[in-house]
Structure formats: C-alpha cells, structure tokens
Amino acid sequence: MSRLAIFGAGRIGQIHARNAVKLAGVDLVHIVDPIAGPSRDTLAAETGATVSDAESVFADTSLDGVIVASSTDTHADILIRAADAGFPVFCEKPISLDFGRVEAVAQKVSATGVPVMLGFQRRYDASFRAVRDRIASGAAGRLEHVIMQSRDPSPPPASYVKTSGGMFRDTAIHDMDMARFLLEEDVATVYAVGSCLISPEIGKAGDIDTLMITLTTGSGRMAQVTNCRRGPMGYDQRLEALCSDEVLFVENQPQSTVRIVRPEGATTAPPENYFLDRFAQAYRDEMAAFVAMIRTGAAPLATLTDGVEAQRLVEAAIISHQTGAPVQFSPDWRP
Numbered sequence: 001m002s003r004l005a006i007f008g009a010g011r012i013g014q015i016h017a018r019n020a021v022k023l024a025g026v027d028l029v030h031i032v033d034p035i036a037g038p039s040r041d042t043l044a045a046e047t048g049a050t051v052s053d054a055e056s057v058f059a060d061t062s063l064d065g066v067i068v069a070s071s072t073d074t075h076a077d078i079l080i081r082a083a084d085a086g087f088p089v090f091c092e093k094p095i096s097l098d099f100g101r102v103e104a105v106a107q108k109v110s111a112t113g114v115p116v117m118l119g120f121q122r123r124y125d126a127s128f129r130a131v132r133d134r135i136a137s138g139a140a141g142r143l144e145h146v147i148m149q150s151r152d153p154s155p156p157p158a159s160y161v162k163t164s165g166g167m168f169r170d171t172a173i174h175d176m177d178m179a180r181f182l183l184e185e186d187v188a189t190v191y192a193v194g195s196c197l198i199s200p201e202i203g204k205a206g207d208i209d210t211l212m213i214t215l216t217t218g219s220g221r222m223a224q225v226t227n228c229r230r231g232p233m234g235y236d237q238r239l240e241a242l243c244s245d246e247v248l249f250v251e252n253q254p255q256s257t258v259r260i261v262r263p264e265g266a267t268t269a270p271p272e273n274y275f276l277d278r279f280a281q282a283y284r285d286e287m288a289a290f291v292a293m294i295r296t297g298a299a300p301l302a303t304l305t306d307g308v309e310a311q312r313l314v315e316a317a318i319i320s321h322q323t324g325a326p327v328q329f330s331p332d333w334r335p
Contacts, residue, residue, distance in 0.1 A: 002291055005030035005057045005087075006049075007078050008070035009040040012092060012119075015276060016069050019287040021047045026291060030057050033070070054078070058085045065294045068092060069119075072165055076105045083114040090290040092119040093173055095307050097165050099315050099335050106308050117290050117300035118307040120177045124289065125282040127250045129301075131241055132182055134248060141245030146182050146223040148175050149238045151231030153274060155199040155209055166207040167194065168314045168321075172227050176317070177302070177310035179215055179223040182241060189216045191326040192317035198230045213317050234271045237278055253278055 002025055006017050009031055021028050030052040033040045044051050057066065058081055066082040068075055068091040076096040082089045089109075095102045095118075109116060122128050134140050150171065156164075164170040180187075194211040196203035203209075209229035216222050228236075239250040255277075256269035272278040292298040315335040316327040327333070 002026045002064045002294055003029045003062055004065050004067060005032065005052070005060070005063055006067040006069060007032045007054075007057075007074065008068070008092075009033035009035075009043050010069070010071075011276070013067075013069035014039070014043055015283050016067050016090070016287055017043055017047050017049070019284050020067065020291070022284075023288055023291055029060065029063065032057055054081070058082070063087055065089065065290065067290070071163065072097060072170075073163065076101055079105055079109055079116070083109040083112040083116070086112070086114060088115045088117075088290075088294045090117045090119065090287075091307070093177075093307055094165055094169050094311050094314075095304075097169055099311060102308055102311055103334075106304050109304060115293055115297070115300075116304040117293055118302040118304060119286070120174060120302040120306065120310070121279050121282040121286050122174055122178050123181055123301040124285040125279055127253075128178065128181075128239065131239065131248045131250060134246075135182060135241060135243060136184070139246075140241070140243035140248055143182065143241060143243050144221055145242040146179060146221075147226075147240040147242075148178060148223070149226045149236055150175055151226070151228040151236035153231055153234050155202055155229040158199075158201040158205040161202050161205045161207045167209065167211050167227060167229070168192075168318050169311065172211060172213060172225065172317060173310050173314050175213070175225040175227065176215075176313040177306060178239075179225065180306070180309060180313070183215075183217055183221055183223060185217040185219060185221060186331060187215045187313060187329045188218045189326045190214075190313060190316040190320055190329050192320040193324075194321050198228075202229065208321075211321075213320075215313070235274050235278055236271065237275070 028047045028049040031044050031049045065088045068078045079091050135143050192213045194208040196208045198209040211227040213225040241248040252271035254269040260267045320327045
C-alpha cells in the first residue's frame with residue numbers, strides 16, 4: 001500500500017486526489033488545506049482521507065509520498081519540508097514566483113536525493129507524447145519548426161491573476177516546457193511580445209492577456225507560442241511540428257466525434273471545455289507515473305530540473321516583453 005498526503009483541496013488538488021485513490025494499492029491519508037468548506041470536506045469523505053495540518057503530515061513516518069497542489073506561494077516551503085522528511089514529491093508548477101527562490105529550493109531539494117516530479121501534464125498526454133516520440137525516433141526527420149497555440153475559453157478573474165503568476169509564469173510555462181520537450185536542444189534566443197486586448201481588469205492587475213513568444217536554438221530551430229486568455233472557439237490547444245520528412249499535428253480534442261451533416265453544411269462538436277477535461281487522461285497517467293516513481297524509482301517525464309528550466313525561459317520572456325528586445329539565452333543565463 002502506498003500512503004500519500006495532499007496539500008491543496010482546490011480545483012487541481014481535487015483532480016490529483018481523486019486520481020490517486022483510483023490507483024490500485026494507493027491510500028490517501030491526509031488532506032491539508034487551511035480553507036474549510038464543502039469542497040475540502042467532500043473530498044475527504046470521498047477519498048477516505050483525514051483533514052490534517054502540515055505538522056501531522058511531516059510527523060507521519062508511514063507516508064510514502066506528498067502531492068503539492070496548494071496555492072503557488074506555498075509550493076517552495078512544502079517542497080523543502082517534504083524533501084527534508086524524505087518523502088518523494090509531486091509538485092505543481094511553478095515552484096515559486098521568485099526565480100531566485102526557485103533555484104535555491106531546487107538546489108536544496110536535489111541535495112537530499114529525494115525524487116521530485118513536476119506537474120507538466122502535457123508530457124503525459126498521448127498525442128503530445130506521440131509527436132515527441134516520433135521526432136525522437138527519427139521517423140519524422142529533423143525537427144525544424146514548432147508552433148503551439150494555447151487559448152483559454154475566457155479570462156480568469158483578476159484575483160486569480162494576482163496570485164497565480166499571471167500569463168507568463170502560470171500559462172506560458174507549460175508551452176516553454178513543451179518546447180524544451182520537443183526541441184531537445186538549448187535555446188539561444190527568447191523574444192516575447194504581449195498586450196492586454198481582452199480584459200481591462202487583467203490589465204489593471206498588471207498583467208497581459210495576449211502573448212506571443214519565439215524561441216530559437218543554436219542550430220536555428222524555432223518554436224513559436226501563442227497564448228491568449230480568450231478563445232472564441234472554446235479551449236484551444238493545438239500543436240504543429242514541421243520536420244524534414246513530415247508535418248505532425250495535435251488538434252483540438254472534441255467533446256464528441258459525432259458529425260452532423262445537413263444540406264446546408266456539416267457541424268462537429270466543440271473542443272473539450274477546459275484543460276481539466278482536455279487533459280483528463282493525462283492527469284490520470286501523470287499520477288500513475290508518480291506512484292510508479294515511488295514504488296520502483298521509475299524516472300518521471302517531468303523532473304525538478306525541467307521545472308527550473310521552463311521557468312528560466314519564462315523569466316527571459318518576461319524580460320524580453322518588458323524591454324522589447326530579444327534575450328540572448330544560454331545555460332548560465334539568469335534574470
């Protein structure tokens with residue numbers, strides 16, 4: 001039996017908790033969330049976990065792992081405490097909104113030797129992974145250009161933007177990680193442009209809602225990312241990889257595969273509602289990978305280093321956006 005604790009009973013915490021208890025031989029022992037309410041209590045009742053505090057978790061020597069799905073500003077401290085206690089960790093991104101803190105935490109946790117998995121669920125999506133595997137196998141030829149489109153159905157409230165890390169650290173970090181996953185080559189330049197075109201409230205909160213980032217590698221390969229807080233067609237998550245022998249596509253996943261045809265034309269189902277629906281299977285596979293890491297030492301697809309490197313690219317994009325100039329990027333670049 002693998003005994004787990006989870007920090008955070010919010011939206012993503014509920015997904016991870018429910019996925020964990022559906023795995024054979026997994027027992028969710030503790031749920032830690034300072035916000036009392038129906039969501040936390042219902043999750044505890046459904047999973048059989050006890051609502052606990054942090055001290056109870058770190059004093060429980062019977063635990064086999066910790067899931068960190070709490071608010072972003074708590075990730076770093078919980079990650080350090082879990083590692084110090086010797087518990088393998090699954091941690092949602094980002095590690096911290098302060099990059100200096102990100103590196104300090106990564107160094108300290110790495111020194112403990114405790115395995116850590118980062119929450120980049122797209123790496124576990126069957127379609128994204130198939131593209132990566134085909135490129136890595138050489139079947140598609142040499143990868144030359146990647147285009148990614150990530151658009152939410154509608155803007156989040158300004159209160160969320162203020163605490164989540166905003167367009168760059170909360171949203172674009174997934175695309176930066178996927179770019180690294182596919183390119184498998186060091187990035188040489190980062191150029192970002194962005195505006196607030198959709199939500200005045202987000203602009204007042206000091207963030208943007210529309211963003212484009214271009215990455216180039218030393219050999220000249222390119223990745224272009226488009227992020228937007230509003231997609232008129234719904235949740236929009238697409239990828240195109242131009243290779244020397246093939247072009248690989250990941251299209252939006254529809255809510256249904258039924259196509260309705262009438263004399264005036266054809267209609268198809270809209271895309272999945274949001275990322276929780278679109279990546280539902282990826283989240284399940286991700287949690288299964290975390291349990292496998294605990295039990296067998298199997299290396300996860302997304303490591304602590306991947307979390308640091310994706311955020312390094314994000315920080316470079318922020319500086320590029322602020323200055324209006326490309327950032328010359330290298331392995332030793334720091335904001």
